Amino acid sequence: MEKKLLPEFEGYRILHEHGISIPEYSFVTSHEDVLKAAEKLGYPVVIKVVSPQVIHKSDAGGVALNLSCPDAIQTALIQMDIRVKTAVPDAEISGYMVVREVPSGTEFLIGGRIDPSFGKIITVGMGGILVELLHDFSMRVLPVSPDEYREMIREMSGYKLITGFRGRKPLDEDALVELLQKAGTMFFEDDRIIEFDINPVILYEKGTYAVDARMYVRSGEVPVVQERPVLPPVPDILHPKSIAVVGASRNPGKVGYAVFRNLLNFKGKLYPVNPQAEDILGIPVYKTLSDIPEPVEMVVVAIPAPKVPEIIHEAGSRGVKVAVILTAGFRETGEEGKKIEDELLRVARETGIRIVGPNCLGIIIPPLELNATFDVQSPLSGQIGFISQSGAIITTVLDWSISRRIGFSSVISVGNQSDMGFMEYLQVLDQDPTTYAIILYVEEIRDGREFIQYAATMRGRKPVIALKSGSSVRGQEAASSHTGSLAGSFETYIAAFRQSGVIPAYSLSEAFDIARLVVSEGYPRGKRTIILTNAGGFGVLAADYAENYGLEMINLPEVVYDELNRLLPDLWSHKNPVDLLGDSNASRFARVFDILIKYQNFWDIAVVITAPVALMDPKNLAHEMIRLSRFTRSMVVGCLLGGDSMKAAIDMLGEAHIPNYQDLQDAFRAVGSIISSCVVNGCVEEE
Numbered sequence: 001m002e003k004k005l006l007p008e009f010e011g012y013r014i015l016h017e018h019g020i021s022i023p024e025y026s027f028v029t030s031h032e033d034v035l036k037a038a039e040k041l042g043y044p045v046v047i048k049v050v051s052p053q054v055i056h057k058s059d060a061g062g063v064a065l066n067l068s069c070p071d072a073i074q075t076a077l078i079q080m081d082i083r084v085k086t087a088v089p090d091a092e093i094s095g096y097m098v099v100r101e102v103p104s105g106t107e108f109l110i111g112g113r114i115d116p117s118f119g120k121i122i123t124v125g126m127g128g129i130l131v132e133l134l135h136d137f138s139m140r141v142l143p144v145s146p147d148e149y150r151e152m153i154r155e156m157s158g159y160k161l162i163t164g165f166r167g168r169k170p171l172d173e174d175a176l177v178e179l180l181q182k183a184g185t186m187f188f189e190d191d192r193i194i195e196f197d198i199n200p201v202i203l204y205e206k207g208t209y210a211v212d213a214r215m216y217v218r219s220g221e222v223p224v225v226q227e228r229p230v231l232p233p234v235p236d237i238l239h240p241k242s243i244a245v246v247g248a249s250r251n252p253g254k255v256g257y258a259v260f261r262n263l264l265n266f267k268g269k270l271y272p273v274n275p276q277a278e279d280i281l282g283i284p285v286y287k288t289l290s291d292i293p294e295p296v297e298m299v300v301v302a303i304p305a306p307k308v309p310e311i312i313h314e315a316g317s318r319g320v321k322v323a324v325i326l327t328a329g330f331r332e333t334g335e336e337g338k339k340i341e342d343e344l345l346r347v348a349r350e351t352g353i354r355i356v357g358p359n360c361l362g363i364i365i366p367p368l369e370l371n372a373t374f375d376v377q378s379p380l381s382g383q384i385g386f387i388s389q390s391g392a393i394i395t396t397v398l399d400w401s402i403s404r405r406i407g408f409s410s411v412i413s414v415g416n417q418s419d420m421g422f423m424e425y426l427q428v429l430d431q432d433p434t435t436y437a438i439i440l441y442v443e444e445i446r447d448g449r450e451f452i453q454y455a456a457t458m459r460g461r462k463p464v465i466a467l468k469s470g471s472s473v474r475g476q477e478a479a480s481s482h483t484g485s486l487a488g489s490f491e492t493y494i495a496a497f498r499q500s501g502v503i504p505a506y507s508l509s510e511a512f513d514i515a516r517l518v519v520s521e522g523y524p525r526g527k528r529t530i531i532l533t534n535a536g537g538f539g540v541l542a543a544d545y546a547e548n549y550g551l552e553m554i555n556l557p558e559v560v561y562d563e564l565n566r567l568l569p570d571l572w573s574h575k576n577p578v579d580l581l582g583d584s585n586a587s588r589f590a591r592v593f594d595i596l597i598k599y600q601n602f603w604d605i606a607v608v609i610t611a612p613v614a615l616m617d618p619k620n621l622a623h624e625m626i627r628l629s630r631f632t633r634s635m636v637v638g639c640l641l642g643g644d645s646m647k648a649a650i651d652m653l654g655e656a657h658i659p660n661y662q663d664l665q666d667a668f669r670a671v672g673s674i675i676s677s678c679v680v681n682g683c684v685e686e687e
Contacts, residue, residue, distance in 0.1 A: 002219040003194050007050050008097055011196070011213035018186040020179055020198075020210050023102050029095040031077050035070050037098040044068040048097040049080055053088050055214070060087040066101060102209050106161050106171055107200035109137070110180055110210075112187040114194050115492045117448035122184040124176075126158045127200035139495035141452060142188040148499075149181045162203070175208040176201070183210075192217045232352045234424045235321040238365055238410055238432055240298040241268045243372065244289060244320075246311050247302035248272035248280050255326055256302040258374035259362065263300075265369040271296065289314050298322050300362065300372050305329030308358065309343045316351020323348075324372055325358035331416050332359055345418050354424075360415025361391030364398075366408050367434055373413070382407015383436035383519045383657075384512075385429040387422060389414050389443045397508060405654040406512060409435040417444075423451040430458055437515040440466040441508075442493065452500035459501030463518045463674070467505045468493045503677045513670040516659035521635040526604040527675045528554045531577035532592060533609035534584040534616065538641065539577035541664055542609060549672025553577075557602050563595050582613050586620035593628040600632045605671060609639040609664070618649030626656045639667050 006014075009027035016022055026037035027050065038045045049062030057063045061083025064076035077096070084091050107127025115121050118141045125137025138152040153159060153176055164170040179201060187193055195216040202209045243266060249256035260280055263270055270283065271292050277285045286292050289299065289311070299315045301308055305327050312323055330341040341358065348355050356363060362373035366381040375391075377398040384407065388394045391413050398411070409432060412425050422445050429435045445451050455464055470490055497504045505511035529551040533539040546553050553576055556564070564578065568588070573579035580588055589608070596606060608625055610616060618640055629636040638653050638660040640646045650660045661667035 003216040004219045005052065005055060006215045006217055007052075007094070008048060008213055009050065011215035012097075014186070014190075014193075014215060015183075015198070015210055015213055018182050020182050020186070021208060022210050022213075024100040026098045027095055028098060031074070034077060034096050034098055035073055038067070038070070038073055041098060041100040044101045045073070046097075046099045046101050047073065047076060047080065048099065049084050049091075049093055050095045050097055051084065051088070051091045051093050053091040054084060060084050060091070099211075102202060102211065103204070105202040105204045107202055108158075108176065109197070109199040110183050110201055111197040111199070112142075112183070112193075112195065115141075115448070115489060117445050118452065118492060118496050119449050120188055121492055121495070122152075122180070122187060124152050124180055125156065127202075137491075139491060140184075140499055141449065141492075141496050142184055144181075144184055146177075146181060149184065150177050153177060153180065169205050171203045172206050172208060175206070176203050179208050179210065194218055229349060231349075232354060234420065234427050235297075235354055236431075237298070237322050237324075237356065237363060237412075237428055239368070240322075240370075242271070242294065242296050243268065243298045243300060244271040244273050244286075244292060244296045244315075245300045245302070246273045246289065246315075248274050248277075248285065249302075250277055250280050254302075255374045258376070259300055259302055259326065259372060262371040262373060262375075262378070265371070267368060267370075269294065289318060289320075296320050298324065298372075301325045301327060301358075302374075303327060305337065305340050305358070309340065309347045312344060312353060312355070313347045313351060316348065316353035320353055322354045322356060324356040324360070324362050325415070326360060326362055326374065327357075328359045330358045330418070341416065341418050348419055355419035356412070357415035358418060361394055361413035363413065364408070364411040366410070373411075377402075379411065380405065380407035381409070383409055383434060384515050385409050385432070385435040385438040386411045386441075387414060387425045387429070387438065388412070388441040389417075390441055391415075393441050393508070397512075401512075404512075405651070406516065417446055421446045421451075423447060423454050426451070426454055426458070426464065430462055436462070436519040438462065438464045439505075439511045439515050440464065440502075441511075442466055442468045443470060445493075448496060452496050452502075455497075455500040455502050459677075460523060463503060463515070463523070463677070464501070465503045465505050465511045465514050465673075466493075466497050467508060467511045468497075498677070501677060503673050505673070510666070510669060510673075513659065513661065513666055514673050516657075517635070517637065517670050518674055520657045520659060521629065521637075524604045524635040524671075524675065525633065527552045528603050529576075529605040529607065529671075530554060530556075530596070530603045531607045531609065532580065532589065533577055533611075534580050534582055534589075534613060535609065535611040535641075536573070536579045538609050538611060538639075538664065539573070539579050542607060542639075542668070543577055545665055545668035546607075549668045550675055551605065551668065551671060554603060557599065560595060560599050560602065564592065567591055567595070583615055584610075584613070585615045586617055586624055589621055590624040590627075593624055596628065597631050600634060603634055605635045605637065606632075607637045607639060607667065607671075609641065612642040612645050618646050619652060622649035622652040625653065626658060629656070629658055635671070637661070637667050637671060639664055 012022050024041050028037050044066050047064045048057050054060045054062050067073050109125045109127045111123045120142045123139045136157045138155040162171045162173050197214040198210045200211050245260045247256040248260040272280045272285045274285050275287045299320050331338045364371045366379050371378050375395045379398045379401050429438050494504050531542045640660050653660050
């Protein structure tokens with residue numbers, strides 16, 4: 001997208017048109033006119049050079065501040081011209097901005113740009129260089145509601161400066177919210193503007209000014225937005241009744257052999273297609289798709305890329321609903337591969353077939369024993385849906401998931417997303433009653449705006465957890481070479497996730513920690529937390545983690561305190577965390593659980609922590625924790641800490657779908673992520 005930088009006086013004019021407060025100013029083209037403008041505006045003034053070649057005026061010496069008389073202006077202009085020509089030799093000075101200097105105040109930044117996945121975004125942060133130095137900013141995908149603009153400002157650490165930090169008087173928060181909203185509306189509604197930066201915005205005890213404005217617009221005509229084609233409905237890829245494998249092979253070294261072998265457990269009808277074979281693994285082979293006498297709902301394709309469009313045309317013409325294309329050699333390989341992928345998509349649109357991939361691992365539906373991949377590992381059945389842009393990450397996760405007793409409702413490899421992408425797969429898993437939570441591994445989301453709109457409809461109902469790669473420059477380059485992605489800003493993705501109710505995770509283990517907990521316990525009603533432990537030191541650590549991750553350590557109600565006091569030894573902690581002491585056994589925990597069940601309206605989350613002690617039978621404690629989970633409406637989190645002595649008890653919790661955390665911080669991070677998402681999206685009441 002070609003863009004040009006507007007002269008700052010034109011940026012000022014656009015800001016003024018949208019009701020944004022700017023200082024009085026004048027644009028002039030000569031030194032003599034600068035003096036006249038200064039007299040008219042009134043001293044002191046600021047002078048800024050105007051040149052298409054000078055983008056960062058301060059860096060080039062093109063700004064002079066606090067000029068209070070004609071002599072100061074004349075000296076400043078001569079020196080400014082010299083500095084600018086020295087810093088930018090080809091600079092053409094077209095004029096000067098003369099701006100009435102405004103009082104100093106607290107500086108903020110407001111900016112906007114177009115993200116390749118999500119479209120126009122708006123950002124507010126600390127002004128000057130602080131936004132880069134401190135990384136203190138908040139971001140949203142436009143459009144944004146009035147309440148969200150205020151939330152953006154309150155998310156910044158610098159918000160403390162607005163409220164009156166260290167005895168300073170509060171600043172005009174309403175004025176900053178209003179300016180941010182006007183800037184967001186300006187950017188969203190004006191198709192000419194493709195990027196802008198107001199830095200600084202100066203905020204006072206009363207009022208605000210937009211002082212510097214850098215604005216980029218399209219250099220040509222505004223392109224006509226093409227209407228999206230009306231696509232066939234997203235098929236139910238989770239319950240095919242018949243599958244044909246095109247490229248099924250008798251050669252154990254071929255992908256077509258591996259995927260066909262994996263599908264032998266499929267309970268529906270399975271058809272191998274290969275013009276060179278009579279039978280594969282004892283099953284008769286069809287020469288072509290057209291030779292199959294019965295309807296086929298899904299085709300799995302494992303043939304060279306140049307031949308794939310022809311097969312898709314044949315499949316679509318036969319009424320096949322979906323094609324899972326394992327073949328590589330498309331857009332991810334360069335221009336020639338892109339041409340083949342474009343032809344593939346054209347054929348799919350023409351015939352109405354929908355495509356998973358290409359360049360993907362395939363799909364696995366454990367409840368149906370359906371493994372349409374070439375990975376040897378078949379995962380356990382469970383309630384987590386896993387959608388990944390990396391096949392290698394899928395194979396790794398499946399390998400370690402079995403020992404951790406993590407089960408899946410479905411595993412989908414998205415590949416190049418030439419047709420169906422993350423949004424379509426969200427729709428499929430959202431409607432699947434066996435999927436309780438969804439994990440995404442994301443390099444790039446196409447049609448990001450539609451994705452977040454749909455994800456927002458799932459908030460508070462079916463949790464979505466996303467791990468986004470490419471937080472570093474190198475990571476973004478790797479994502480591009482991996483699947484031909486144009487990866488957007490990592491910060492934009494995280495902001496978009498939070499805005500739509502998707503829970504960001506920062507590692508695979510964290511993503512599964514969150515998913516397993518919410519699958520087991522659902523969304524908590526609130527963040528009121530009680531900690532029960534037989535180890536005082538771990539209780540102290542847990543209280544620290546609770547505070548760090550936004551959980552509320554509640555005081556014990558008087559009636560609960562009295563019952564605990566009658567039940568527990570005199571040396572118990574008499575507060576939350578509840579230290580049941582090192583001589584606790586499962587029976588003592590069970591009686592405390594009875595009290596929590598009886599008075600369950602005062603707490604939302606119970607974290608049960610035990611260390612290996614002589615009198616504790618961990619299996620009996622696990623049994624009682626399962627009972628507590630089943631007989632309360634609140635979240636129960638297990639932290640059975642230790643090694644082999646805890647293994648049988650942890651397995652018991654796993655069988656009951658209660659995750660256990662052997663690191664306290666992991667437990668509180670997972671709960672905090674769920675709580676944070678719920679507070680933002682209204683599942684949990686915020687104080």
